[in-house]
Amino acid sequence: MASSKNDVRHYTGFFPITVLCLVILYAPLLVVTIYSLNDSNSITNWEGISFRWYVDVFTGPESDKFKTAAWNSFTIALMASVMATTIATLAATAMVRGGSFRGRGLSLGLISLPLMVPEIVTAVATLIFFSMIDFTRGYLTILVAHTAFCIPFAYLPISARMQGIDDNFEQAAMDLYASKRQAFTKILLPLMAPGIVSGLLLAFIVSLDDFIITNFVKGAGVETLPTAIFGSVKQGIKPNIMAISTMLLGFSIVLVTISFLISKSDNTK
Amino acid sequence: MTDTIAIDVRKAVKRYGDFTALQPISLSIHDNEFFTLLGPSGCGKTTLLRMIAGFEDVTEGEIFLFGDEIKTLPPHKRPVNTVFQNYALFPHLTILQNVMFGVEMQGKPKSEAKARAGEMLELVQLSQFAHRKPSQLSGGQQQRVALARALAPQPKVLLLDEPLSALDLKLRQAMRFELKEIQRETGITFIFVTHDQEEALTMSDRIAVMSAGRLQQLGNAQDIYERPHNMFVADFIGETNLLEVSVDAIQDKRAICHLGGGHELTCDAVDNIGIGSKVHMSLRPERLFLSDDPTESESLAGTIRENIFVGTDIQTLVTLENGPQMTIRTSNSDRGNKRIFEPGTPVYVNMEMGAGRLLVD
Numbered sequence: 294m295a296s297s298k299n300d301v302r303h304y305t306g307f308f309p310i311t312v313l314c315l316v317i318l319y320a321p322l323l324v325v326t327i328y329s330l331n332d333s334n335s336i337t338n339w340e341g342i343s344f345r346w347y348v349d350v351f352t353g354p355e356s357d358k359f360k361t362a363a364w365n366s367f368t369i370a371l372m373a374s375v376m377a378t379t380i381a382t383l384a385a386t387a388m389v390r391g392g393s394f395r396g397r398g399l400s401l402g403l404i405s406l407p408l409m410v411p412e413i414v415t416a417v418a419t420l421i422f423f424s425m426i427d428f429t430r431g432y433l434t435i436l437v438a439h440t441a442f443c444i445p446f447a448y449l450p451i452s453a454r455m456q457g458i459d460d461n462f463e464q465a466a467m468d469l470y471a472s473k474r475q476a477f478t479k480i481l482l483p484l485m486a487p488g489i490v491s492g493l494l495l496a497f498i499v500s501l502d503d504f505i506i507t508n509f510v511k512g513a514g515v516e517t518l519p520t521a522i523f524g525s526v527k528q529g530i531k532p533n534i535m536a537i538s539t540m541l542l543g544f545s546i547v548l549v550t551i552s553f554l555i556s557k558s559d560n561t562k
Numbered sequence: 563m564t565d566t567i568a569i570d571v572r573k574a575v576k577r578y579g580d581f582t583a584l585q586p587i588s589l590s591i592h593d594n595e596f597f598t599l600l601g602p603s604g605c606g607k608t609t610l611l612r613m614i615a616g617f618e619d620v621t622e623g624e625i626f627l628f629g630d631e632i633k634t635l636p637p638h639k640r641p642v643n644t645v646f647q648n649y650a651l652f653p654h655l656t657i658l659q660n661v662m663f664g665v666e667m668q669g670k671p672k673s674e675a676k677a678r679a680g681e682m683l684e685l686v687q688l689s690q691f692a693h694r695k696p697s698q699l700s701g702g703q704q705q706r707v708a709l710a711r712a713l714a715p716q717p718k719v720l721l722l723d724e725p726l727s728a729l730d731l732k733l734r735q736a737m738r739f740e741l742k743e744i745q746r747e748t749g750i751t752f753i754f755v756t757h758d759q760e761e762a763l764t765m766s767d768r769i770a771v772m773s774a775g776r777l778q779q780l781g782n783a784q785d786i787y788e789r790p791h792n793m794f795v796a797d798f799i800g801e802t803n804l805l806e807v808s809v810d811a812i813q814d815k816r817a818i819c820h821l822g823g824g825h826e827l828t829c830d831a832v833d834n835i836g837i838g839s840k841v842h843m844s845l846r847p848e849r850l851f852l853s854d855d856p857t858e859s860e861s862l863a864g865t866i867r868e869n870i871f872v873g874t875d876i877q878t879l880v881t882l883e884n885g886p887q888m889t890i891r892t893s894n895s896d897r898g899n900k901r902i903f904e905p906g907t908p909v910y911v912n913m914e915m916g917a918g919r920l921l922v923d
Contacts, residue, residue, distance in 0.1 A: 459648070459650065461646055461650035462650055462652060462653075464617055464646075464650065465644070465646055465650035465652070466667075467616075467638045468617075468637050468642075468644045469638075469643065469663050469664030469712075469715065470639075470667035470668050470715060471638055471663075472638055475667060479663075480652055483654050484653065484654055
């Protein structure tokens, strides 16, 4: 504990700087959320509260495009996150439970490096890779790319959880006549479950929100929600974009919250 | 304890690369025996236990369980169970599910597992906690759950890896009796690993004292306490005065020795002692007593240095004339018969017949 004298709250300018940071971070989101309720064709003139742009998202002229894009986003996010989580779980098992093997440090670096690489680099590299192997761009390329970049996101909460699990549990299970597989499924997996679910949700949200990589690797005619929104914005921002963005924001907040709560949850109490 | 051999360790060796954790060791542990592996940390006792459990490979030698070679079997195929030092109770399962686990993994029906687990929880008096999670139990209760879980599959041998070390003193003492009682009731062979000599002395049928990867002495509590084979055992088990002596002569199986300052002592000779050799003599503090005059044939003159009250005893430090310092314990129960000498008083340290024990190394 910091003593009250050294408490960060007593630093000069602490309060104004905090407020400034919060405003910079959240003001744009707040503006979008508020103006999504604007009963006006203009995005800047306030004409009172209405849900007409939310209705427009589902019934308006662009609704078919958004529905298809949302469905693509959802199915890709679902499949990519499940595959990425499966791979990440196996990777975490090897890294945390595999003892020290040759190339362990290198593997650890390789798993988490994509988090540090600028996304545009990954996007370009992925695109070049697909072109080199003559892979026709479309739904499948998005799915493969998403699975790949979701792995480190799924890996982090899973390995964090796993590091907190005592080695002795598996030994105790095997001592009590469980085979290696039974020790994994009956003891290790349930103990890892909160980490796995948390990783899954994180991977899902990352896939759902991704724009840059998707934009590079998607084929003509295949859109996810972020690329569809971008496409609409290029023809001028209409208030329906604000409505759809607000919905996407709300959905993300819910998932991130669930992910956070699950990672904190404890099935041992 | 019966004549049947439960575990037979034959020249077992454990090496990690260049490091030898366990020198060739041979032990026969009887069925229904409470057998203790005692030694300081790093002596190889846990390594040997883990080799029997199957968590460590046997580098050389063999291990037999009731006549069957088991060293190639994986842990889950060995009919032995372990009580782990930190219990390793499965945190996501209830107490009942924990105790049922081993029986279920043996392929027994759930109803049977439940019945066995119920019996075991009764044995350790924890039936009322069956539906709690391990984290809701105290350390002592978790310890008993670990015991119940290891006993439930009816192992042929139970391995206990310092199971009491995490408990506080009072609980530890109570658990010693409970463990001993459960061992008698179930009739299962217990192999108990500890670094606590008091624990070993009070519970075991036989004790194997280990140090530096070697078996130092094997015997019952009285054997190893009263007739230690070497310096290590004498020093590690209980308290003792180790005096450096030279053997002057051997007469009628008695060794006549002298120590610095011209003091002379005799005691029973042991094998492999040569005249003129420098050896150590172990004198237990409770087998010595103080007086104004030399009352026994074996007496050493000295001066009282300090009296320390240690509850049950008074511990007196005496400096021998031109010689080393010795510790003498006087029980508080019969203090009425014995004088407390003030520091600085000249006294004689007398020893009971057979108190001295020569140690070769």
